[in-house]
Amino acid sequence: MHIMRVIVILFPLLLASSFTDACLAAEVLTLAKDGNAKAVIVLPGGATSAARExxxxxxxxxxxxxxxxxxxxxxxxxxxxSVKDQRIVTKSTEPVETFILLGEGGLTKLLGATSADLGPGGILIRTFPNAIVLLGPGKTAPSDPYGTRYAVMTFMEDSLGCRFLWPGELGKVVPQRKTIKVAPINFNYTPRIRQRRIRMAMGLGERKSHGVKRLGFTDADYHYFNKAAMVTTSRDGGWANWHRLGGSLRLASGHSFGYMWEKHKDEHPEWFAVQPDGTRDQSRSPDRSRLCVSNLELIEEIARDRIESLNKSDLNSVSIGPNDGGQTSFCRCDECRKLDPPNSRKLAGGGPALTDRYIYFWNEIAKRVTEVHPDAWLTADAYSVYSAPPVLRKLHPNIAIRFVGLTYTNEEKRRQDREDWDAWSKAVKKIYFRPNVLLAGRRQGTPVIYVHKLAEDFRYLASHSLVGTDFDSCCHNWATQGLNYYVCAKLHWNPDLDVDALIDDYCQSGFGSGADAVKSYFLRLEDITNTIAEQQLKITQPFPPAVIDELRGYLDMAAAATADEPDASKRVAFLRSGLEYTDAYVAAFRIFREHEAAGGGRLLKETKQRIREALDNNWLVSRGIFENHHLAVNVATVAWGSWNYFGRYYWSDPSPEIRAKVESR
Incomplete structure (x- = not known):
C-alpha cells in the first residue's frame, strides 16, 4: 500500500498506463530478508564510471x-x-533471488526491456519474475544521457520510500526495515522539459567571501562547515542529481559583452552607449558596459566574433545577450532612439521599453551569422528594459529567447509577466524560462514561500511553448525557503504534479507526527508571502512579534508531536533555527520603521542603543547559524547583500565587548 500511495502522489497522470494486467499478476520481489541481501545489482558490460556510481x-x-x-x-x-520464461537463469553457485539490472545490456535485451520508446532523459522501471530493470537512454540521447540514473532515483523514492528534502544527512529520509519487498511495476516516462536546471550556487565567490569575513570567519571556515553540512551516510550524487535535474538545450547563453569596454574603448569609443552627461564613458561598470546598438560597425564586429566562435565550437549556438546591472545607462543617441516605437510600453521610470531597438540589434547580428552558419542559434534575453514583447519588429527565426520574468513578491508584475510570456512564446521558436524567482529574499534569508503560485505558473508555461529552464538560483536558505526548492525540483521532472500532494508528502516524510503542524506553518508563511505580493511590502515587514509568536506556536506543536521521533524532531529544530534567525534579523527593521513612523530625523541615543543591541544580536545569531545549522540560512550571502543598509543606523561591526566575548570562546 505504501508503494502504491507514493506512486499515486508522484505520477497521477501516468498511473493508469503504468501497471499492466500481466504486471499485476507477477510476483512480489524480495531484495532483502531479515537484514540479509537477497539481490545483486548488475551493470552491463563496459559500464561507464557514471553507471558504476x-x-x-x-x-x-x-x-x-x-x-x-x-x-x-x-x-x-x-x-x-540466460533468460527462460522471462526469468534470469545462471549456473552460479551463489543463490540470488532478485537481479537488479541497471542500464541496457544483454540481459535486458533478452527480457525485452529497452529504451527504444523513451525520449531524452526517459526512464523504464519494470519487474520480471526474478528481476527489476532500471534503465534509460544513454549515448543514444546525448542531450540527456542519464536516464538510468533518473530511473534509480525514481525507484528509490517510489518503491523504497527514500526522500531528499535538503542537502546533508538530516535532509535525507531513508526508511529502516530488515526486509525489503517490491511490488510489481511496469512504468515508463520521458520528462516533458528537455533542460531542467536550477543553479545551485555552491561556490564561495567574492561576494559570499565578503559576507563570511563580516561574520568574523575565514574562507577556510566556510569550506569546513559547508563540507560538514553536506555529508550523507550513503552516496547520492548530490541533491540536484537526486531530483533528476539535467538535460541540455545546447544553447549558449548569458551576458555576452563584458569584454567589450576593455577591448574596444580606445579605438572605438563610438560603439558604446551615450550617457546622460553626453559622454560614452563606461568606466564605472567596465564589465557591464552598455552598447550603442544602432551602430552598424559594432554589429559587424560582433557578428564576426560570433562566426569565429561557431567555427571553433562543437556547440551550434552563441549568446548575444546584453549585459545587465552596473552603473551606466542605455544609449541616448538619436539613432538608437529612432528604433523605439512611440507606442512602446512605459517603464516604471517613465521611459519606453527598449525591446524593439534590441530586436533590431539582435536581428542584424543574426542575419550576418546565419549567412555563414544557417543552422546556428543565437540566444538573447527578455529581461530588464527589453522584457516587454516587441511592438513592431519580428525576431529572426534563429533567435532563442531566455525569459527572465515572474516574481512572487509583486502580484501585479506577476500578472504582467504571464501575459508577456504568452506574447514572447508566440514570437519565437525556442523560449526557455530563466527566472530570478528563487532569489527572492536572498539578501535577507527570511521566509518567502510561494509553492502554489509556482506550481500554477510552471504548469501553464510547460503547456505553452516552454522547452527548458535555467533557474537562478538555489541560495541555500533551506530552513526558510527549502520547500520552494523542493517543489520547484519536483515540478521540473513532472510539471503536472499536485502541489498539495507534494507538500503533504514533504511534511509526512520529513516530520512524521509533526506533519500537520509543519504544514500549517508553511501555509501560514505562504499567506504572509501572498500579503507581501498583493500589498507590495518589503520582505521584512510582515513579521511583527505577534506573527513570530504564531509561527513559533506551530513549531512548538510539531516539537511536542515528534518528541519520540529523533530525526523528525531534529528537522523541526532545523526549521526553528530559520524562524529564530528571522526574528533576530527583522528586529532592527522594526525599530527602523518605528523611527520613520515617528517622523524620522536625528536618532535619539536610546534608539541608537536599541538598534545596536538588535544588530549585535543578529550578528551573534547569524554566527550560530553559520556554525551549527550551516544550511538553514545562507548568512554569508545575507551579510554581503544587506548589511550595508545597517550603516545608515551607525552599525558596521558588532560592539567590541560582543566580539571579545566570541573570540574568547
Whole structure:
C-alpha cells in the first residue's frame, strides 16, 4: 500500500498506463530478508564510471535501509546467464533471488526491456519474475544521457520510500526495515522539459567571501562547515542529481559583452552607449558596459566574433545577450532612439521599453551569422528594459529567447509577466524560462514561500511553448525557503504534479507526527508571502512579534508531536533555527520603521542603543547559524547583500565587548 500511495502522489497522470494486467499478476520481489541481501545489482558490460556510481548509490541506500551488503557486478560476472520464461537463469553457485539490472545490456535485451520508446532523459522501471530493470537512454540521447540514473532515483523514492528534502544527512529520509519487498511495476516516462536546471550556487565567490569575513570567519571556515553540512551516510550524487535535474538545450547563453569596454574603448569609443552627461564613458561598470546598438560597425564586429566562435565550437549556438546591472545607462543617441516605437510600453521610470531597438540589434547580428552558419542559434534575453514583447519588429527565426520574468513578491508584475510570456512564446521558436524567482529574499534569508503560485505558473508555461529552464538560483536558505526548492525540483521532472500532494508528502516524510503542524506553518508563511505580493511590502515587514509568536506556536506543536521521533524532531529544530534567525534579523527593521513612523530625523541615543543591541544580536545569531545549522540560512550571502543598509543606523561591526566575548570562546 505504501508503494502504491507514493506512486499515486508522484505520477497521477501516468498511473493508469503504468501497471499492466500481466504486471499485476507477477510476483512480489524480495531484495532483502531479515537484514540479509537477497539481490545483486548488475551493470552491463563496459559500464561507464557514471553507471558504476549509480550502482553504488543504490547499493548504499539498500544497505542503509536494511543493513545488508549488496554487491555491484557486471553481466560477465554471472556464469552463463540466460533468460527462460522471462526469468534470469545462471549456473552460479551463489543463490540470488532478485537481479537488479541497471542500464541496457544483454540481459535486458533478452527480457525485452529497452529504451527504444523513451525520449531524452526517459526512464523504464519494470519487474520480471526474478528481476527489476532500471534503465534509460544513454549515448543514444546525448542531450540527456542519464536516464538510468533518473530511473534509480525514481525507484528509490517510489518503491523504497527514500526522500531528499535538503542537502546533508538530516535532509535525507531513508526508511529502516530488515526486509525489503517490491511490488510489481511496469512504468515508463520521458520528462516533458528537455533542460531542467536550477543553479545551485555552491561556490564561495567574492561576494559570499565578503559576507563570511563580516561574520568574523575565514574562507577556510566556510569550506569546513559547508563540507560538514553536506555529508550523507550513503552516496547520492548530490541533491540536484537526486531530483533528476539535467538535460541540455545546447544553447549558449548569458551576458555576452563584458569584454567589450576593455577591448574596444580606445579605438572605438563610438560603439558604446551615450550617457546622460553626453559622454560614452563606461568606466564605472567596465564589465557591464552598455552598447550603442544602432551602430552598424559594432554589429559587424560582433557578428564576426560570433562566426569565429561557431567555427571553433562543437556547440551550434552563441549568446548575444546584453549585459545587465552596473552603473551606466542605455544609449541616448538619436539613432538608437529612432528604433523605439512611440507606442512602446512605459517603464516604471517613465521611459519606453527598449525591446524593439534590441530586436533590431539582435536581428542584424543574426542575419550576418546565419549567412555563414544557417543552422546556428543565437540566444538573447527578455529581461530588464527589453522584457516587454516587441511592438513592431519580428525576431529572426534563429533567435532563442531566455525569459527572465515572474516574481512572487509583486502580484501585479506577476500578472504582467504571464501575459508577456504568452506574447514572447508566440514570437519565437525556442523560449526557455530563466527566472530570478528563487532569489527572492536572498539578501535577507527570511521566509518567502510561494509553492502554489509556482506550481500554477510552471504548469501553464510547460503547456505553452516552454522547452527548458535555467533557474537562478538555489541560495541555500533551506530552513526558510527549502520547500520552494523542493517543489520547484519536483515540478521540473513532472510539471503536472499536485502541489498539495507534494507538500503533504514533504511534511509526512520529513516530520512524521509533526506533519500537520509543519504544514500549517508553511501555509501560514505562504499567506504572509501572498500579503507581501498583493500589498507590495518589503520582505521584512510582515513579521511583527505577534506573527513570530504564531509561527513559533506551530513549531512548538510539531516539537511536542515528534518528541519520540529523533530525526523528525531534529528537522523541526532545523526549521526553528530559520524562524529564530528571522526574528533576530527583522528586529532592527522594526525599530527602523518605528523611527520613520515617528517622523524620522536625528536618532535619539536610546534608539541608537536599541538598534545596536538588535544588530549585535543578529550578528551573534547569524554566527550560530553559520556554525551549527550551516544550511538553514545562507548568512554569508545575507551579510554581503544587506548589511550595508545597517550603516545608515551607525552599525558596521558588532560592539567590541560582543566580539571579545566570541573570540574568547
Amino acid at each position: 549509480t550502482g553504488g548509490i543504490l547499493a548504499d541506500h539498500l544497505k542503509q535501509i536494511c543493513g545488508g551488503e549488496f554487491r555491484v557486478i557486471v553481466e560477465s560476472d554471472l556464469k552463463d546467464a
